[in-house]
Every structure is written in C-alpha cells, then in structure tokens.
Amino acid sequence: MSTRRQFLQASTLLGALGSTAPGLLASPRSGKEARVVSTWDFGVGANQAAWNVLAGGGSALDAVEAGARWAESDLCNSTVGRCGYPDRDGVLSLDASIMAGDGRCGSVAALEDILHPISVARRVMEQTPHVMLVGEGARQFALQQGFPQQKLLTREADAAWREWLKTERYAPQINAERRGIPGDKDNHDTLGILAIDTNGQMAGACTTSGMAWKLRGRVGDSPIIGAGLYVDNEVGAATASGMGEEMIRNAASFLVVELMRQGRSPAEACQEAIQRVVRKRPEASRTLQVCFLAMNRNGEVGAYALHRGFVYAVCDSRKQDALLDSASVYASTQR
Ligand code: SD4
Numbered sequence: 001m002s003t004r005r006q007f008l009q010a011s012t013l014l015g016a017l018g019s020t021a022p023g024l025l026a027s028p029r030s031g032k033e034a035r036v037v038s039t040w041d042f043g044v045g046a047n048q049a050a051w052n053v054l055a056g057g058g059s060a061l062d063a064v065e066a067g068a069r070w071a072e073s074d075l076c077n078s079t080v081g082r083c084g085y086p087d088r089d090g091v092l093s094l095d096a097s098i099m100a101g102d103g104r105c106g107s108v109a110a111l112e113d114i115l116h117p118i119s120v121a122r123r124v125m126e127q128t129p130h131v132m133l134v135g136e137g138a139r140q141f142a143l144q145q146g147f148p149q150q151k152l153l154t155r156e157a158d159a160a161w162r163e164w165l166k167t168e169r170y171a172p173q174i175n176a177e178r179r180g181i182p183g184d185k186d187n188h189d190t191l192g193i194l195a196i197d198t199n200g201q202m203a204g205a206c207t208t209s210g211m212a213w214k215l216r217g218r219v220g221d222s223p224i225i226g227a228g229l230y231v232d233n234e235v236g237a238a239t240a241s242g243m244g245e246e247m248i249r250n251a252a253s254f255l256v257v258e259l260m261r262q263g264r265s266p267a268e269a270c271q272e273a274i275q276r277v278v279r280k281r282p283e284a285s286r287t288l289q290v291c292f293l294a295m296n297r298n299g300e301v302g303a304y305a306l307h308r309g310f311v312y313a314v315c316d317s318r319k320q321d322a323l324l325d326s327a328s329v330y331a332s333t334q335r
Pocket of ligand 1: 190222240
C-alpha cells in the first residue's frame with residue numbers, strides 16, 4: 001500500500017520507454033521479451049515472484065502460478081488467500097483460475113481449507129479431463145493430490161466478521177481502504193496476473209477470497225474462464241478485478257481479448273469493456289468498482305476501470321517494481 005506513490009515516476013518512465021524497446025531478457029530466437037503484469041499494488045510482490053521464474057528461463061505458466069502463490073501467502077491481503085475475509089456465515093472460501101495461451105485451463109471455486117487454490121486449479125487443468133471443480137469436490141480433490149488441509153481464517157478476519165455481524169450491512173465499497181474510510185477494509189482486491197515468456201507463450205492466473213460477507217456458495221468471476229481471466233497466444237490476455245457479477249454478465253475478460261483480436265490496443269479494449277458495463281447498468285456502475293488489465297502478444301499493456309483508484313504493476317527486464325495508475329470512467333470514487 002505505502003509503496004504506491006514512489007512508483008509513479010518510474011511508471012511514467014516505463015510508459016515512455018514503451019514495450020518495443022529491446023529488453024535484456026529477450027530470446028534471440030523468438031525476439032520476445034518477457035513481461036509480467038498484475039492487478040493492484042500487491043501486484044508488485046506477485047510480479048517479483050513471477051519474475052524470478054521468468055528471469056531463470058521459466059515458463060509464463062510457472063511464473064503466474066508463482067505470482068499467485070505469493071499473493072495467497074501474503075499476510076497483508078484481506079481479499080486473497082490465507083488472510084481473506086469470510087462469507088456471511090464466517091467461512092473463508094477461495095476461488096482461483098489459471099490459463100495457458102494454448103487454451104489449457106483449470107479452476108476451483110468455493111474451495112475451503114487449502115492455502116493455494118491456484119495450484120489446485122493447475123492440477124485440475126493438468127490431472128483431470130475437466131476445467132472446474134467446486135466446493136467439497138474441489139477440497140477432496142486437493143487432499144487427494146496431497147495439498148495439506150489448513151484452517152485458514154485468521155484471527156483478524158474472524159474479528160472483522162464478528163464486527164460485521166453487528167450490522168450485517170452488505171454494500172460493496174469502491175476502493176474503501178484507499179479512500180481512508182475509517183474501519184472499512186477494501187472488500188475487492190483480487191490478484192490477476194498475466195505473463196509472456198521469452199518463447200512468446202502467454203499465461204494468466206486469478207486468485208481471490210471473493211467479496212467479503214458474500215452469501216455462502218456465491219462464486220465470483222475469478223474462477224470463471226472468460227470472466228475473470230482469458231488468455232490466447234494468438235492475441236493476448238486479460239484479467240479483471242472488482243464486482244465479479246459485472247464481469248460474468250459481460251464475459252468480460254474474453255470480451256477484452258476479442259476486442260484486441262479485432263485490432264484494439266489493450267487499453268482501448270479494456271476501455272470498451274468498461275463502457276459495456278456502464279451501458280448495461282448505468283446506475284449500478286456508479287456504485288461498483290470494475291477493473292480490467294490486459295497485455296497483448298507483443299507485450300503491450302493497458303488497463304481501464306470504472307472508478308479512479310485502480311493501480312497495476314508492470315515488471316520486465318528494465319524495471320521490476322513499476323506501479324501505474326489506471327484511467328477510469330469516473331474520476332471520483334464518490335458513491
Ligand atoms: C469477485 N472479482 O469475487 C472478485 C472480487 C474482487 O477485486 O475483489 N475483485 O467478485
């Protein structure tokens with residue numbers, strides 16, 4: 001959180017350099033430069049974990065899994081992994097998806113008691129003929145695969161839930177914590193991470209505990225291929241953060257990739273997808289946050305959000321810790 005501002009100047013520099021300047025970590029064979037991008041400020045840490053893989057010659061798929069695992073272990077994040085906030089029954093359940101640029105994909109939804117849903121999603125992709133496992137079936141699969149069972153709800157998350165029970169008010173806030181609303185934690189901050197490796201292969205991952213205080217059994221966009229994440233080596237990749245129902249309604253990450261296929265830049269594609277959200281539900285769009293992040297197969301990056309406050313992290317051979325402000329439809333985060 002605190003690191004955001006100091007990156008902005010560097011971000012401008014990164015933007016000025018553009019994505020076509022020759023990078024240090026480029027394959028002489030493919031001419032492709034490795035790059036990884038992630039949602040929100042904790043994306044800087046996730047990118048660094050992913051970059052360690054890419055810089056060692058690893059694949060985009062291994063990189064995004066490493067980045068997502070970093071976020072799932074992060075002790076400061078109340079919306080991803082072990083420190084996530086629970087549903088209204090006090091149960092923490094996790095959603096995650098992973099996708100390779102050749103169309104392979106896997107996901108888990110409403111997974112309980114397992115620290116790394118992203119790695120379970122990858123096992124679904126690699127060890128089963130299926131794409132998605134949910135709930136108790138996903139948990140049993142994870143245990144069979146050797147993932148340890150852990151009680152994940154932290155003391156802080158449990159205390160926050162007990163506090164919430166006093167009012168049971170359920171009104172998702174836009175960037176609440178960033179706006180400094182006392183006692184209000186952000187209840188949306190999914191990690192979406194996209195990478196391209198030096199072989200030109202792309203991959204993406206998305207991991208979240210979903211909306212705090214959600215109805216038990218509610219599944220957001222993050223584990224739904226095409227909504228929270230979509231990757232196609234022919235075109236590029238997209239991921240989303242914010243109110244998942246809007247992404248599902250608009251098949252949003254797929255939409256962003258298809259718009260890039262039609263010739264839009266990543267930023268233009270994200271902007272048009274956001275405009276769809278606005279056109280479909282103009283009133284609701286004033287009270288919800290929706291954010292898209294995309295990277296095309298040339299490594300060009302773009303983002304767009306409904307409301308100001310969305311930041312995304314970019315990491316490549318020139319700079320590993322750049323953090324950029326996304327453009328948005330609404331300049332103010334007022335509700
Ligand atoms: C969801 N998109 O479950 C997720 C939550 C989120 O930032 O926070 N995204 O709807």
